[in-house]
Amino acid sequence: MNTPRPDPEVVCDRVAAILRRKTPQERLAIVTGSWRLARRLVTASVRLMHPEWEEAEIRREVARRMSHGAV
Numbered sequence: 001m002n003t004p005r006p007d008p009e010v011v012c013d014r015v016a017a018i019l020r021r022k023t024p025q026e027r028l029a030i031v032t033g034s035w036r037l038a039r040r041l042v043t044a045s046v047r048l049m050h051p052e053w054e055e056a057e058i059r060r061e062v063a064r065r066m067s068h069g070a071v
Contacts, residue, residue: 042066 063071
């Protein structure tokens with residue numbers, strides 16, 4: 001029997017309740033921290049995949065990936 005996997009894009013009820021109790025500033029800090037972590041992970045991945053690239057090339061690729069190709 002297959003157990004349904006939770007959708008990672010849907011916040012579970014417990015997390016939603018916790019987030020509702022946070023101030024707007026606290027929620028913004030959480031989002032900012034998550035964004036910074038994602039950027040660090042993408043940067044590390046690009047560096048690992050392209051060790052020959054200059055820093056400017058890495059920054060461009062990270063920006064492209066983080067913006068879904070909009071830049």
